Amino acid sequence: MSGPTAQSSDTRHATGDRVRRPDDGPSLSLTPFHAAGIGFLAVGLLLALYQGLQEFGLVPAASWITWTHIHFVTVGAFTQLLFGTLPQLAARKLGRPAPSSRTTGAVFLGLNGALVLAWYGRAFGEPLWFEVGLATIWLLTGWLFAALVAMARRSDGERVRDPTVGFYLLSPLVYLLGLGLAFGLFSRSLDVPGGWLGLREAHVHANAWGFLGLAAIGTLYDLFPRLVDAELYSQRLKRYSFPLFALGIVPLVVGPVLDMGRTVTATGLALYAAGYLLYVYTLFRTYRAGTPNGTALSVLAAQAWILGPAGFAPFVLFGVPLGIPEPRLETGALHFFFLGWALPIALAGSLLVARSLEWPGASVRSDAGDHTRGLVPTAGVPSVVGTRTVLAWNLAVLVVGIGFFYQDQSWSALLRGPGYAVLLGVWGYYLIGIVGHRRSVRTRTVAS
DSSP states (O other): OHHHHHHHHHHHHHHOSOOOOGGGOOEEOOOHHHHHHHHHHHHHHHHHHHHHHHHTTSSOOOTTHHHHHHHIIIIIIIHHHHHHHHHHHHHHHHTOOOOOHHHHHHHHHHHHHHHHHHHHHHHTTOHHHHHHHHHHHHHHHHHHHHHHHHHHHHSOHHHHTSHHHHHHHHHHHHHHHHHHHHHHHHSOOOOOTTHHHHHHHHHHIIIIIIIIHHHHHHHHHHHHHHHTTOOOSOHHHHHHHHHHHHHHHHHHHHHHHHTOIIIIIHHHHHHHHHHHHHHHHHHHHHHHHSOOOHHHHHHHHHGGGTTHHHHHHHHHHTTOOOSSOHHHHHHHHHHIIIIIIIHHHHHHHHHHHHTTTOSTTOOEEOTTSOEEEESSOSSOOOOSOOHHHHHHHHHHHHHHHHHHHTTTSTTHHHHHHHHHHHHHHHHHHHHHHHHHHHHHHHHHHHHO
């Protein structure tokens, strides 16, 4: 393919640093976390359907649906996928053995048992069960962070200095902070200057932009070039972006707690946004140099939405009226983040996991004797969606978000109804494609 070859020369001259070959990427083996993550994505689809019908008064209202939907997709799906993936990607990156299957199984049972307890306590007004479940998730996240730190300490210095390792270490560390803040959201026992609303905002920033955002960004820096069979446009921009993310996420979390939005939070937002712009530019130039496909396009298009909330933040922080109630701005911002950014990335990752055992010759034996498989092939990247579907998805995200902002207008239902229908249709179609690809892999495995 001509794109990667041309990019190799241009990148070296333009950036002056060494670039990683696309076949140098991480490896992955299937774990119960990945199966559960895909399952939770399916449950999230059903909950989203019910929530949409509930908004239009077509089904009985259930007070616990909204909280359940958000956390089954975040803690249920995204956290599952990261718990199953981060240790293996870090192990591959650092040249260390991944956690054993026994350890992985124990953590899997603990995380999902804790999720059930936290859901039951929150949904049925039982603070004790909620806090036991939340504390268990916090401890398991502490294990994840400690495992990554142990790998880094036992690895050589050159591997540890890779910015991707920094993203992997920072992600669960910020999640620990976000989970800690969650204790004050249900019991409301934490007395902070920002009050309950400040705690909630800090919790969302830590979990969404911190845990999910940083882990995904670090991973995509490595995996996205393989999706388009190219080299990363610039390792130098990757190195420059990491400190901006690291310096930005701290005030983004601390500012709302301290009720210092115009100073601390705004500073964090500016730093994080600067790092994100470098990251998006790097991915965009990488995409242009490679071979396009539906999976890569869906991931690239999704990158526009993580800064969707940031577009409204300055108006909220500095009290500039937009004519939209602040609760609706918050709802729309979360919609843009999760359905616009996080969900397409999770679906693409699930597709790659489902196909990860398909390509022969990709197995690698770790120091512990475990087999892993290449997460992304060097050719023939699997795809479920095409250009038109990606366009339809992103237009639907936009119109549903506008519908959130103007709920009091009669025409908002004309946006949200069809928009929801498109989102749910593509979401379900993607999940069917993931299951279908996985079944084809099993059939071929049995046949061989």
